[in-house]
Amino acid sequence: MTLTTSLGFPRIGARRELKHALEAHWRGELSADQLQEAGRELRARHWTLQVDAGIDLPPSNDFSLYDQVLDTAFLFDAIPPRYRALADADPLAGYFALARGHQRDGIDLHALEMTKWFDTNYHYLVPELEAGQAFALRGDKPVAQYLEAKALGIETRPVLIGPVTFLWLSKTVDGSDRFALLERLLPVYAQLLARLQEAGAQWVQIDEPALVLDLAPEAREAYRRAYAALTQGPRPKLLLTPYFGALGDNLELAASLPVDGLHLDLVRAPEELEAVLDRLPEGRVLSAGLVDGRNIWRTRLDNALLLARYARTRVGADKLWLAPSCSLLHVPVDLDGEKALEPDLKSWLSFARQKLGEIRVLADALDGRDTAHAALDDARARIESRKASPRVHRPEVAARLAAVTPAQAQRASPYPARRQAQEAALGLPPYPTTTIGSFPQTLQVREARAKFKSRKLDEAGYDAFLEAQTEKCVRFQEQIGIDVLVHGEFERNDMVEYFGEQLDGFAFTKLGWVQSYGSRCVKPPIIFGDVVRPAPMTVRWSRYAQSLTQRPMKGMLTGPVTVLQWSFVRDDQARADTCRQIALALRDEVTDLEAAGIKVIQIDEPALREGLPLRRAQWAAYLDWAVESFRLSASGVRDETQIHTHMCYSEFNDIIQAVAAMDADVISIETSRSRMELLDAFVKFRYPNEIGPGVYDIHSPRIPTTSEMVELLEKARAVLAPEQIWVNPDCGLKTRGWPETRTALERMVEAARILRGERAAAA
Ligand code: GLN
Ligand code: ZN
Helix, strand or coil, X not given: CCEEECCCCCCCCCCCHHHHHHHHHHCCCCCHHHHHHHHHHHHHHHHHHHHHCCCCECEECCCCCCCHHHHHHHHCCCCCHHHHHHHHHCHHHHHHHHHHCEEECCEEECCCCEEECCCCCCEEECCEECCCCCCCCCCCHHHHHHHHHHHCCCCCEEEEECHHHHHHHCEECCXXXXXXXXXXXXXXXXXXXXXXXXXXXXXXXXXXXXXXCCCCHHHHHHHHHHHHHHCCCCCCEEEEECCCCCCHXXXXXXXXXXXXXXXXXXXXXXXXXXXXXXXXXXXXXXXXXXXXXXXXXXXXXXXHHHHHHHHHHHHCHHHEXXXXXXXXXXXXXXHHHCCCCCHHHHHCECCHHHHHHHHHHHHHHHCCCXXXXXXXXXXXXXXXXXXXXXXXXXHHHHHHHHCCCHHHHCCCCCHHHHHHHHHHHHCCCCCCEECCCECCCCHHHHHHHHHHHCCCCCHHHHHHHHHHHHHHHHHHHHHHCCCEECCECCCCCCCCHHXXXXXXXXXXXXXXXXXXXXXXXXCCCEEEEEEECCCCCCHHHHHHHHHCCCCCEEEEEECHHHHHHCCECCCCCCHHHHHHHHHHHHHHHHHHHHHCCCCEEEEECCCCHHHCCCCHHHHHHHHHHHHHHHHHHHCCCCCCCEEEEEECCCCCCCCHHHHHHCCCCEEEECCCCCCCHHHHHHHHHCCCCEEEECCCXXXXXXXXCHHHHHHHHHHHHHHCCHHHECECCCCCCCCCCHHXXXXXXXXXXXXXXXXXHHHHHHC
C-alpha cells in the first residue's frame, strides 16, 4: 500500500483566522491563552482536513504563530541578548518582539531582519547568531504539537528545519562563520530527536531546502558532519526533505546522507528521479513530490502516475510515499470557498485541500483501487478542457509574439541621442525632482474605494472623488515646485491587481490568501490565459492629470516582470513567454500614453531581482528574458519620450549589467537608509544613464531634514556626474500620511535647489 503524506499545510486558515487572532492579540483584545486556543483549533481543523482528504501521515510542527524559522531560533534559544529579558519574563511577548519589535513601557527593541524564503514570496525572520553562540532547548513545541495531534487520534510526522539549512538562513552579527556553530547546534537537535522518539513519533521530517542551492564546500561538509552525528543517538526515522529545485551537484551528497528516507521535488526536477534512484541505498523510503506546492493548477495526474509507477518498480511499494513537491504553505487553503470564479477556470485549479485529494487519487491508482479510474478520467477531462479553451489560447497573441523582432526591444537611438532629444522636449533643471508615483492612500481614499466596490458610491461619484484627489495632488506638487509630477495613483488598490483586473487572461479569487509574513497575506492574481489588453488602462488618469498642468506628468505602469512575479503563473507555457505577453500589452499602454501627450513614463520593476533563480547558472537566462521583456514594453516610443524605471531595493552588485541593459533613461532606487552605500554598484560599473538615488526613507514616519538630504546628494555627487542625478524619495508615498509627506517633499525640493545653486556658483 502506497503511503500518502504532506510536507506542511497553510496555517493562516481559510478565512485568515490566524491573522485575525494575531492582530486582535496585538491590539490587546485577545489574551495569550485565547490566541493559543485559536492556534490549537486551527491545527486540529487542519489535521482533520488532511486525514479526511486521504493523507495517511500528515505533518505536525508545521504550524507557527509567526514564522517557522523564528520558531526554530526560539526553540534552540538563539535569542539575541536585547530580547532575552523580555523572552524570559513573558515568552510569547518575547517571541513577538523578535518578530515585530517591541515598543512599550520604555523598552524599544527592533525586530529581526526579514527576508525571502528561497524563491517564494514568503518572508522569514533571519536568526542572529554570534561566535560561540550557545544553544539549548527552550520549550518543547515540536513534541507538544505531536502529542496534541496524537491526542486527537492522528499520528503525525513532526517537521524540523534541518541544522544546515537553519545555519544557512541565519546571519552572524560579528561576521564569524555560521557553519562553525554546527557542533554546538547538533547536540540540541539530538536531544530534541530523542524527546520526539520518547513521545512516540515514528518519523521526523527534516527540511533541508538549502540542498537545492549552490553550496560552498564548507556547507557540504557541514551536511556530512550533521547527518553522521544526528543518526547516532535514539531518534525517530528521518525523512530528509529538500525542495524548490533540482539537487544538481548536491545529488550525490543528498542521496548518500545516512537518513531513512529522501524526498524529491519532482515538480521542479522530474529529470532527477532516475539518477537519485540509482544512488539511493537499499531500503530507503522515497517521498515523491508529485503535486505542485507552489502553484494552483490541477496536477497532470497521468504524468505523475508514470513517475510514481517507475519509482515503485525501483524502491518497492512499501517504500514509496506520495507527497506534494514542498509544503503547501505557498497555496491558498481551499478552492471550495471560491463561489465567483468562472466554472471552467475553477475546474482547472487545485488549492491545498484539493492537492491532497490528488495525492490520494495517485496512491489509489497506484494500488489498483477502482475508485481511481473515475477521478483520473475527470482530471484528464479538465486538463483537456484547459488545453482547448479559447479563453486560454488566443491565436492573435501567439502570432504577435512570434512576429516580435529584436528591433522592437530597442529604442530608436542610443541613450546619448535620446538625452538630447529629452532635454529639448522637457527642459528640466539640473537635479530634477520627482516622486515614485503614489501619494498617501488615506482612510478617505480607501473608504471611497470600498464604498464604490460595495455599490454604495456610484461610478460618477467615485470618479469625481478621484479627480478631486488627483487635482489636489497635482496642485500640491506644483506649489512646492516638483519638476516631474505624478497623478498620485489614488485609483489603484495594488500595483499588480490594478493592471491584472484590466487585462484578459487574469483572474482573481475571493479567498485565495497566501501568507507573506506573520499576519500579512497576499492574494496573488491567477494568470490563466494569453494576455490581451482590451482597452487602455491608465491613459484616462494620466491624461486628466496632464490636463491640469503645464509641467510634465509622469505616466505610471507596473512592469512585466513584476506582474509575473507577484502572480500565480500558468504552467502550460514558459514563464518567459507569459512575461513577453504582458510586456506587449504594456507596450501598447506605453505608446497610448505617449500618443495622449505624456512625455515621461515610468515602468516599475521592484520584483526584477527577486525573480532570480536559486542557482547562479540559471541567472543569465532569466535576466535575458526579464530584461528583454522590460525593453519590449518600453521601446515603442520616440527618442524624446523619457522612460523611467523604479526598483525599491538596493542590492544591485550582482545584476548591475542587466539593470543597465534595461536601458531606461532614468532609474530610481532605494538608497537613503544605507546612506548611499548602495550606489557602489552603479559607480564601479559606471552606470551610463540617469539615476535617482532615494533621499527620503518612506518606510519610516520620520521626516528628514533638508541638510540630511543635501548631504546624501553630495555623497551621490561624489561618485556620479551631476547631470546624472535625480532627486526623489526611496519609493512611493502611499503608506505615508499627508503632513509628513508635505514637509519631507518641501525639504527635498529645497535640497535640490541648494545643489543647483552650488552648481551655478561653481560654473
Ligand atoms: N509606483 C509605485 C508607487 O509609487 C511603486 C511601488 C513600488 O515600488 N513597490 O507606489
Ligand atoms: Zn519602490
